[in-house]
Amino acid sequence: MTTEELKTYLPEFTDPRLLETLLEKGQVMNLEPGKVLMEPGKFVKMVPIVLEGSIKVMRMDEDGKELFLYYLDAGETCALSLTCCSAARPSEIKAVVEEPTTIIAIPVSLHEQLTDEFKQWKDFVSETYQSRFHEMLVALDAVAFKRMDERLMRYIVTKMKQHKTNELNTTHQEIANELGTSREVISRLLKQLEKKKWIELGRNVIYIRDDFEELISK
Amino acid sequence: MTTEELKTYLPEFTDPRLLETLLEKGQVMNLEPGKVLMEPGKFVKMVPIVLEGSIKVMRMDEDGKELFLYYLDAGETCALSLTCCSAARPSEIKAVVEEPTTIIAIPVSLHEQLTDEFKQWKDFVSETYQSRFHEMLVALDAVAFKRMDERLMRYIVTKMKQHKTNELNTTHQEIANELGTSREVISRLLKQLEKKKWIELGRNVIYIRDDFEELISK
DNA sequence: TTCCTAATGTGATAAAAATCACATAAGACC
DNA sequence: GGTCTTATGTGATTTTTATCACATTAGGAA
Structure with missing residues (x-):
């Protein structure tokens, strides 16, 4: 991969020296769905930046x-890998690839160095912490304040937007997990949504009707 | 306050220039219980570092x-104020003083500058993000995976340790909130704990018996 | 002391979720 | 087509939590 290419994936990095360093020391990897990038208890050895695809x-x-x-979408990285690795602590979360995804893996040691040297990297890290914190609060709100029916609806919309499709290929069991x-619980709630004509159910598939997204965005 | 004094509160800061800068540009404040430091929607203008006491x-x-x-205990700061202020976003949380507390308030603008200049500050910020992220995950675990009885017990122990007492002066309503x-729900669960002889209930007070903490720490 | 308010106790009921126990169905594979 | 596995549908029941409706009580104020 060239620095020009990398730049198209990470437009906030314009400093050629930063891009070069990333390419030189980092490792571009193509990951297939199902790949487990991080698991609780395992030590984190690299900071993954998503270039294409996403990580759950x-x-x-x-x-x-x-x-x-x-x-984690394109251009984003995992705040927990930033913190875990700098403290040499085991991961507290699980990270799984759901669609074909390209990442560039930055060695932990490099992260420290980049922070000192490149303002753009420092801003990137700061931005990462900020958005991950926000996402955590959103997740917390859901479990703390919302009922399962609303959580399910939000979940469906999130997946829809994430995979840019109105057809989810998944099982009720997986959603429940x-x-x-x-x-x-999920089967019954989905049936209710189907009765309301917001979705249609099939085996291993949920079709989301157009009115559903409108309804949610309100 | 002298730099020597500040150093005793924040032992990880040994760089005299950092300590001087903090004292010069920061503002030491004594806060009384009840003081609301931060509220959702309000903009954050400073980063508070706790010197004595704590912030909820x-x-x-x-x-x-x-x-x-x-x-937030002595020596700690709020990750959200770090993120919110650098992005000029409104606060997503509420911060309240529960016991007489001394903080040093660092202007937002200074934070950026300190990050560039002082490795100790950079490490402090990194450490802050790390521990706050961990605390968020603990909070998330509680609401996501624990039942109310267990959450209540953990809450009581947390308060106990926080205020270094075996007597909580609070109402059931406040705990419920x-x-x-x-x-x-809280009244009933507390009654159960009393029946198990783990606590004793009074008006505006909960005495925690010695066996309770042992029980929990297991 | 008496009165009043805020705090607590508690039964009854409802609502939300979880669990158990199967029935049914859809698609893969032979 | 028949067989098998996995996914889904659904009633019945239980558990947990929330809500409603009061009774009781402790402690401060007059």
């Missing part, structure tokens, strides 16, 4: 129950 | 419902 970030509790937190509830 | 940080939803997040539930 989840929290897990002791008994393996999951909770969807947010997506990501929302930290049981399959039956 | 809470999330609020649209209808004013609250949720306790964590305490901070845990995002209703007063009746």
